Amino acid sequence: MSSLAEHTGLDLREVERFLYREARLADEHDYDGWEALWTDDALYWVPAGSPDADPQRLMSVIYDNRSRIRTRISQLKTGKRYAQSPPSNMRRLISNIEVVAVEGADTVVGANFLLIESRERGTTMWAGRTTYRLRRVEDDIRLAYKKVVLVDSAEALSTLAFLI
C-alpha cells in the first residue's frame, strides 16, 4: 500500500474521506457540491443486467458523461423533477474500501455500499459495489469515474432518481 501512496499521493485515509464526503453530498441532495467533485472527462455509470454489459451497445440505468451529469443536476435543481420532489430521505454506509489499482494519475478504488431510501412510496434498500476513479487535481481530489453495480441490477428496479 505504501508504494501506491508514493505514486499518487492518495492514501487510504484520504480515499475514505473523499468517499464519505461524496456520499454525504449525495444523501443530503447538495447538488452543486456533488457536481463540483467531477472532472471534465467524467463518467457516471449504473449498469443494468450484467455488470459487464457493454454500455455502448446495451441499455444502462445511468450512463452519463459530464454534460449529461450537468443536465441531470440541472433537472434536479428545477424543483420539478417530481421523482425527487419531494426528495428521498436517505443515508448510505460505505465499507470494504480497497485501493484496486493505480493507473497513471488515477487511483481506482472499490467499495461496498448499503443505502436506505425513504419516501412516501415506501422504504427501499439499495446495495452494491462501486468502483471509483479518483484523481488528484492540484490540492484537491476529484472524481473521474463512478460505476455502481447494484446487487439487484438484473431485477426490476424502483425509480432511482436520486444520486446513487
Next chain:
Amino acid sequence: MTVQYSELIQPERVHGSLYTDPSIFAEELDRIWYRTWVCVGHASEVARPGDYVRKKVAAQDVIMTRSTDGEISLLLNRCAHRGNLVCEDERGNSGSFRCPYHGWTYRNTGEMLGYPYNQGYGGKGKLSLGLGRVPRVDTYQGFVFASFAADGPSLKEHLGAAAGELDRLARLSPEGEVELTAGWLKHRAKANWKLLVENETDGYHPQFVHGSVFSVTGSHIGNLYSDKSTAVTRDLGGGHSENDLRPEFRRMGTPMTWFGTSEAKVPEYVAKMRELHGKQAEEILIEGAPHVMVFPNLFVAEISVFMIQPTAVDETVQNVTAVQLKGAPEMNRRLLSQCVGSVGPAGMLLADDSEMYERNQRGMAARMPEWLDIRRGVGRERVDENGFRVGAANDETGMRGFWSHYRSLMEREDAR
C-alpha cells in the same frame, strides 16, 4: 359478485375501483392478458437457431425459443413432472431444456425428449408429456405476440391500423427492420397497469410532468403537445391509440427534426436512406417514428420500445429498450444514448412519469370523488378520412378508445 363494467366505464369517466379492485385485476388476467394478443418480445432477441430468452406474460414465465427450422415458440417454464422451472438462465442457446430436479428433458419446441431411470415408467417413450406451449404465436415486423386463446381474432385483425405504425417504425431502417438487441431495463412502479397505458398517449401531461427536463435541455417536445400544436391524438380502434406528431414535423419540414437532431449529425444514415428511397426519403426522414400504444402492452415512443407487464393490481413492471435500426450503426449509437438518458428507473422522462403513476395509485385510496375524468376534447373530436376518431394533441381521445375496447373484452359473454 359480477362486476358491471357498463356502470364502471362510462363515455366520459371511469370508476376508481378499476385500478384498485383485486377481483377486477384477476378478471383482467383471464379476459385480456391470457386471451388477447400480448407483445412478448422481438424476433431479433432470438436471432439464431437455439437462441432462447425468458419473458413474462403477466404472471406467466415463458421461454421464447427459436428452433432449428427457425420457428419461434413460446414455452411455459414449468416441468410436466413436478412443476419446477426448466430454464433458470435469462438467455442462452440450447436445443433442449433439462429440468434440474429429476432430469426430464424437452426439445426447444416443447416436446418431451426423455426422463432418467425410465423403467419406473415402463421404459423409453412411454410418456409424452411436453412443456406447455402458448397456443398462438405470431409476429409482425419482428414483434412477437402471444395469445393464450386457441382461437379468436388473428394478430393482423388485432393490430388493425396499429400495424401501419409498426411499419412506419421499420421503414426508418435502411434494411426495413427494427432490432431490439440492446437489452431491457426493468422499471417497477407501484401502480395499476392501466395508468401506464393511459399515460403513454396522453398529450396533456408532458408540459407539466416533463417541464423540468424540457426547460434544462431546451427540448421542443413540449411544444408538440401545446394548445397551438397541429399534432393530433388518434383512436386507432381496437384499444390502440397514437399521438400523431407528423403534422408538426411536416410543418417544420426538416429531416431528422423528429429525432432532435439534423442531417449533418447523421450523414451516412441520411445518404443511405436517400439512395434507397429516392424522393420518398424526405417524407420518411421528416415524419420520423411513431408514438403509438398497441393494446394492451406494447408502446413505441419514437426511439424507445416499452412492454408493460402487470404483476399485481397495484404493481407493474415497465420493460424498456432502445429502438435499433438494422443497417444504421450511426443512428443506433444515438438512439441508445438518448433512450438511456430518457427512460427507466433513472430516466429524465420516465422516472417522473412513474412518480405520477404511483401518486395516482395512492390518491385513489381517497373515497371521493370515486371517478377519473376522461372527457377532455369530447366536444372537439372529429372523424378523419380513414374513419378514426381524432382529437387535439393534448386530448383524451386515446384513453376513451382504450376504455371502449377494454369494456368490450371484459363484458364478453364467453369470457369465462
